Amino acid sequence: MMKIDKLDLQIGRRKLLDGLNLALEPGQCWLVVGRNGAGKSTLLRAMAGLRRPDGGSVAIDGRAVGDWPLAELARARAYLPQGRSDAFSYTVREAVLTARHPYHESSYWESDADQAAAQDAMDRLDVAHLAERDLRSLSGGERQRVAIAAVLAQDTRLLLLDEPANALDLAHQVAIGTLMRRLCGMGKTVVLVSHDLNLAHDVASHALLLLDDGQWQAGPVADVMQAPLLSRCLGHAVEAIRHGTRTIFLPITSEVA
Numbered sequence: 001m002m003k004i005d006k007l008d009l010q011i012g013r014r015k016l017l018d019g020l021n022l023a024l025e026p027g028q029c030w031l032v033v034g035r036n037g038a039g040k041s042t043l044l045r046a047m048a049g050l051r052r053p054d055g056g057s058v059a060i061d062g063r064a065v066g067d068w069p070l071a072e073l074a075r076a077r078a079y080l081p082q083g084r085s086d087a088f089s090y091t092v093r094e095a096v097l098t099a100r101h102p103y104h105e106s107s108y109w110e111s112d113a114d115q116a117a118a119q120d121a122m123d124r125l126d127v128a129h130l131a132e133r134d135l136r137s138l139s140g141g142e143r144q145r146v147a148i149a150a151v152l153a154q155d156t157r158l159l160l161l162d163e164p165a166n167a168l169d170l171a172h173q174v175a176i177g178t179l180m181r182r183l184c185g186m187g188k189t190v191v192l193v194s195h196d197l198n199l200a201h202d203v204a205s206h207a208l209l210l211l212d213d214g215q216w217q218a219g220p221v222a223d224v225m226q227a228p229l230l231s232r233c234l235g236h237a238v239e240a241i242r243h244g245t246r247t248i249f250l251p252i253t254s255e256v257a
Contacts, residue, residue: 001026001060001189002047002158008055008214009042016042018214019056026157029180029190031200031221034210035235040193041082043210044160047191048079060158074102077158078151082166082193084143086135092146093131096121099150121153122146124179126172140167148176159183161192165199177203197238197249201225209233225249 007020016039024030032040045051047058049065058065060076068076078099090098099121100114110118122128125145135143144167151159164180165173173196180190180203194200207224209217211233217224227240230249237252 003059003062004047004056005059006056007046007053007058009039009046009051010054010214011039011042015214017210017216020208020216020218022208022218024158024189024191026187026189027184028206029184029192029204031204031207031225032191032193032210033195033197033200033207033225033230033233035233038210040210041162044079044162044191044193048077048160049073050079071102071105074154074156076156077160078154078156080147080151080159080161080164082162084147086143090135091132092122092127092135092138093118095135095146096150096153099154102154117153117155118149121149124152125149126175141169141172144168145172152179157187158189159191161190163193163195165194165196173199197225197230198246201247201249 002024004020004022007017009016032043034040042051046053047065049058049068052066060068065073096118097110097114100110100117103114119128122131125148127142127145127149130138130142130146135146138146144164148164151161165176168176177199180192184190184205192200192204201221204221206219207221209224209229211217217229225247227238227249230238239250239252241248241250
């Protein structure tokens with residue numbers, strides 16, 4: 001579905017990614033891991049077509065993302081940024097309905113199908129009871145769930161999610177993980193950035209680790225999410241522990257006398 005070929009990304013003279021090659025297929029969930037400032041958000045923006053690569057290419061269905069008409073691209077991929085600010089007094093329902101705009105080329109008002117898609121997304125993200133609330137009155141976690149509901153209502157094959165579990169309580173973190181698995185089971189492709197290795201490991205099928213000086217490591221989770229590689233990636237020693245069918249990652253701490 002998406003092919004990344006020899007992608008280079010840099011900020012000033014600093015190399016973030018050097019020659020990244022990836023092929024993302026339907027039903028896969030890719031986890032992107034790296035330290036603060038490693039280039040995770042920059043990569044997602046390049047994948048979304050919002051940031052021009054410094055080299056190489058990003059293509060969906062064989063066509064460079066920069067060559068897609070905007071409305072058509074918005075029907076193919078959805079993007080959840082890491083942060084947002086709400087300057088206007090929209091209700092939750094109105095905010096979710098804005099994600100249906102790419103489907104309005106031949107109509108101005110929202111259709112019954114748009115209303116149904118928005119309602120279904122709000123139900124899935126447990127925000128339907130907030131439908132008539134002002135966005136600016138919500139807590140951080142509630143606002144995050146509304147943002148994910150909008151991404152879901154956009155109904156795309158590819159979802160690019162930057163820290164989707166940010167500000168969510170434990171129950172909703174687990175619910176988001178379950179939702180990601182279901183979306184991949186429906187044949188959608190998900191790319192998510194997360195610092196929560198344990199939550200993301202339970203969801204992801206593949207992982208991309210952003211290392212120093214533009215280096216990277218990518219592949220199936222079982223191959224890539226190994227303690228030595230993660231320790232190098234995150235700049236801190238990590239231990240992998242098996243607990244039943246799960247692998248749990250813990251930072252190694254030293255005792256202070």
